[in-house]
Amino acid sequence: MDIVMKTVNALWQVIAVGLLLGAGLPALFSLGMRSLERGRVPAPAGVTTASADGTVASTSGKIGAGICFAVTILAVLFGIVVIIFGKQLFH
């Protein structure tokens, strides 16, 4: 029974963290991509960085995307900290 309890206990935590970060971060990244997409405006004359359809991301779209990507990057940095110092942090 002890093994079962320990397993269940560890398992639900792993699934919870997995869903929050493992599924949540790609979703956040997707929101960032969506934000870049929303309100795309035709490229002003002379802009060469436009996509194939001749549009560029709007400023508000870039800000929204920037926030999403920044949080994603912070999570990755946190991951690196866990890789290096995990044992000291969690045990």
Add this chain to the structure above:
Amino acid sequence: MTEALFILVVVIVTALAFDFTNGFHDTGNAMATSIATGALKPKAAVALSAILNLVGAFLSIEVALTVSNKVVSIQDSSGVPIEALMGTPILTIVFAGLVGGILWNLTTWLLGLPSSSSHALFGGLIGSAIASLGLSGVKWDGVITSILIPAFFAPLVAGLVAGIGTWTVYRLVAKIPESRRDAGFRWGQIGSASLVSLAHGTNDAQKTMGVITLALIAYGSWTDTHAIPFWVKAACAFAIAAGTYIGGWRVIRTLGKGLVEIHSPQGMAAETASAAIILSSSHLGMALSTTHVATGSILGSGVGKRGAEVRWGVAGRMVVAWVTTLPAAAIVGALCWYLASVIGGAVGIGVVFAILVAAAAWMFSRSRRTAINPNNVNAEWEGGLAVTEQQDAAQETAKVPAGAERN
């Protein structure tokens, strides 16, 4: 050179060889999806992964001396060998275990099947421990809690998380034109795959460092159980990085092309799920195998995308390999221990080492018949690992851009 020193040197060389196979066997766990979707060129992917494994190995500050303590009773709780086994006996057990692990890693690599290197090592150690100490040499409850239960749940948990992640991602980005969508997700893929590589370098190189330090303690040239010699750390770091750079193309091909036809958003969802689960599980009381998690994530990313083809037959073969890993490596480990002990001393160890080299050379020559390399690793999956000559020729002339299919 004394007999004991000779045995020590052979054990260290064998441990580094295991570390090397650990590297190339697991390159695919981190990089297969990035290679399959074209986020990274094959050679760039293995180079990046190798560097991160190297850095990860040097970053490891943990002393994994007691890692074998979970499954076999050859050390006390601080990691020092049991008094009765000090010297040659424990070196022989560790050596036979390592040979079992290496041979199983090479076999599964030849078949192009991802399988857990840690399980192969533990299997080998269990076999040699049973051979030398009897059934009481193995901690069976440890085998259940730290090997069997995690092996069962790892692919399920990873598949669930990656499946939900993939499904959500495709819901969110449905309206984004494919070219821009994939360009964005390729960056996400590279980031998440890098994290998996770094974690792999830290985790897996540590195990070999622990094994070599254990051998040094058994020999009597090291006594500190809270530190490892720097040269051991450096040697293990370079061995795993070199292995990673060689790239287990056969395993990469199966993971990247064999299981699921994978696209960038799936790749990012799969690798992020892997990274999150590998990192969290090792700190939440149930360390899960990188290989099992990565494979489960890739499968999940196929299940989570509507209309994606998942080749369950390939997945089935992997499950067979996983179930076989522990007993197969154990049998080899036990046989090697018997052989080394019957012949005895340095000669026994030398004979087993010669057999290991011969078997490895034979498997390498077999692999050349259906060689998988950076040029053909992404060829269409036509019923199996092998790439036909026509496909090979086609790969040479025209590189098909990945992700051409519409969602």
